[in-house]
Amino acid sequence: MAEIKEIFINSDNLETDEFKINMGPQHPAGHGVLRLVVTLEGEIVRNVDPNIGFIHSGIEKMCESLAYNQIVHLTDRMDYLSAHISNEAVCLCVENALQIEVPDRVKYIRTIMDELMRISSHQLWFGAYGMDMGASTALFYGLRDREKILDIFEETCGARVTLNYNMPGGLMFDIKPNFQKQVKDYIKFLRKKLPEYDKLVSGNIIFTERTKGVGILSLEDCIAYGVTGPSGRASNFSCDVRKHHPYSAYPFVKFEEILDTTCDTYARYYNRIREMWESLNIIEQLIDNIPEGDYAVKMKGVVKLPEGEYMQRVETARGDFGVFIVSDGKKNPYRVKFRSPGFSNLFAVNKMSKGIKIGDLVATLGALDPVMPDIDR
Amino acid sequence: MTNEELKAYLTKNFPEAEIADGPQYIELTVKPELLVETSKKLKESSETLFDYLFCLTGVDYPDCMGVIYHIESTKFHHEMVIKVKTTNRTEPVIESVRSVWQTAKYHEREVYDLLGVKFSNHNDLRRLFLDDDWGFPLRKDYTDEVRIIER
Numbered sequence: 001m002a003e004i005k006e007i008f009i010n011s012d013n014l015e016t017d018e019f020k021i022n023m024g025p026q027h028p029a030g031h032g033v034l035r036l037v038v039t040l041e042g043e044i045v046r047n048v049d050p051n052i053g054f055i056h057s058g059i060e061k062m063c064e065s066l067a068y069n070q071i072v073h074l075t076d077r078m079d080y081l082s083a084h085i086s087n088e089a090v091c092l093c094v095e096n097a098l099q100i101e102v103p104d105r106v107k108y109i110r111t112i113m114d115e116l117m118r119i120s121s122h123q124l125w126f127g128a129y130g131m132d133m134g135a136s137t138a139l140f141y142g143l144r145d146r147e148k149i150l151d152i153f154e155e156t157c158g159a160r161v162t163l164n165y166n167m168p169g170g171l172m173f174d175i176k177p178n179f180q181k182q183v184k185d186y187i188k189f190l191r192k193k194l195p196e197y198d199k200l201v202s203g204n205i206i207f208t209e210r211t212k213g214v215g216i217l218s219l220e221d222c223i224a225y226g227v228t229g230p231s232g233r234a235s236n237f238s239c240d241v242r243k244h245h246p247y248s249a250y251p252f253v254k255f256e257e258i259l260d261t262t263c264d265t266y267a268r269y270y271n272r273i274r275e276m277w278e279s280l281n282i283i284e285q286l287i288d289n290i291p292e293g294d295y296a297v298k299m300k301g302v303v304k305l306p307e308g309e310y311m312q313r314v315e316t317a318r319g320d321f322g323v324f325i326v327s328d329g330k331k332n333p334y335r336v337k338f339r340s341p342g343f344s345n346l347f348a349v350n351k352m353s354k355g356i357k358i359g360d361l362v363a364t365l366g367a368l369d370p371v372m373p374d375i376d377r
Numbered sequence: 378m379t380n381e382e383l384k385a386y387l388t389k390n391f392p393e394a395e396i397a398d399g400p401q402y403i404e405l406t407v408k409p410e411l412l413v414e415t416s417k418k419l420k421e422s423s424e425t426l427f428d429y430l431f432c433l434t435g436v437d438y439p440d441c442m443g444v445i446y447h448i449e450s451t452k453f454h455h456e457m458v459i460k461v462k463t464t465n466r467t468e469p470v471i472e473s474v475r476s477v478w479q480t481a482k483y484h485e486r487e488v489y490d491l492l493g494v495k496f497s498n499h500n501d502l503r504r505l506f507l508d509d510d511w512g513f514p515l516r517k518d519y520t521d522e523v524r525i526i527e528r
Contacts, residue, residue, distance in 0.1 A: 052505065052506065053505060053506030053507060056506040056507070058514060060491075060515065061514050061515060096400075096401075097400065221479075223428050223429050223451055224428075224478060224479035224480065225479050225480050226429060226430060226431060226478075226480035228431075237451065238451065239429075239451070244454045245454075308399065308400045309399060309400070309404075309445070309458075310400055310401065311401060311402070311432070311447060313431070320431055322431060322432050322447070324432060324434055324445075324447070326436055334436075335434075335436045335437070335515070337432065337434040339431060339432040339447075343483070343484075343487075344480050344483070344484075347480070347482075347483045376506060
């Protein structure tokens, strides 16, 4: 009896061995096929090793044997929630390399679609994150509002998710006559609905208890790991490509870069909600001023880039997305590299989750908004 | 700093490196043995402060293997490119820059996985996407036996 008492008093004897468990590859909170090898000590997370590549599709290799017009259609299979923005990155890269200036009309429409895409991505993420945290109503709120954006997309270009609306030199088609009205109605609609998100989730005590003060990532670590997008800006990392290296119609609009200094999971969550409001402001500034003009410039049938190396960065819903093309002057690129924001963001999860409880790991991972095809490519 | 100022600064401070004007960025080509030293200087110097590595790419050039680092300063928002090349194709080794930019650790794993460039001083150089017995698919001499890429 005395021995047992001694064990309990001397807490050193109570230490458990570290052990490893697999979270995934088929885990509902993995947002795709992601396997995390989690080293645990009791229920405290000591190390997280992400294992990726389950849906590696070799897109970079495929690009080497395709023409530039065809590459555009592969990019929306990567980050399918920011399909239009990734398409635009390739188009901008090709246009900049050829020094083609697209008409203002194209720039405006592209930017409006970008922001609609960003809102739709954040809405799906809001729903999925709610599900991660056990709030299934959030999913229906998110999908309900996203559906209307997808309807606008469908009417504009025929597709709902993988838009393929961009092509080097402009857009595939002009906008439909009631595009502006639809978008304006949507802005009104979402302005009414967004406060509901706050009511349902943001102020919910169960949600805030699980997210506030969890998964801290300091500004220095954030820059060192290259964590960008809303996740980076939640740590006060001013990394908005739209602000610092503006493209398309972003130089014409006034908007605020959403920054936060709390660096925790809740900040990452709330940053996205605030970003939706800001996206609405951007669309509102553009929608009434779409200039008249062509929706595309005439391009040669076979696009050949001059020899050289070209980089184009855009801001997707997940962060700093880059397209890097090495051209040797032929009709297909010599090497294409996609700098995906999710890739850099994912590997910071180890830093964020050291010392937290296993139950909070799902919350920390979900707040990074990983999209697996974007990470695996 | 603008590209011109950056170029002047680099010419003054890195006399042994090759400086070229790319279409967008100033490209600094350094010898493999000077890479880490140069990166550290560029990151820590108060005039440049290149603290954010946003892209790390491996390229199989016709005559050499190259690794390209796109870096940006989060304070000044200027960007530049560091390039390092090695002619040894069978066993290319380049020193890891993970001590300078933490994110390089994972990007280097990707380059090792797809191009077979080894990074010395890398504490965790495992394959990232593919199996251990897979070839290096982004090399130009890679044979696509199962016809996975081209049908």
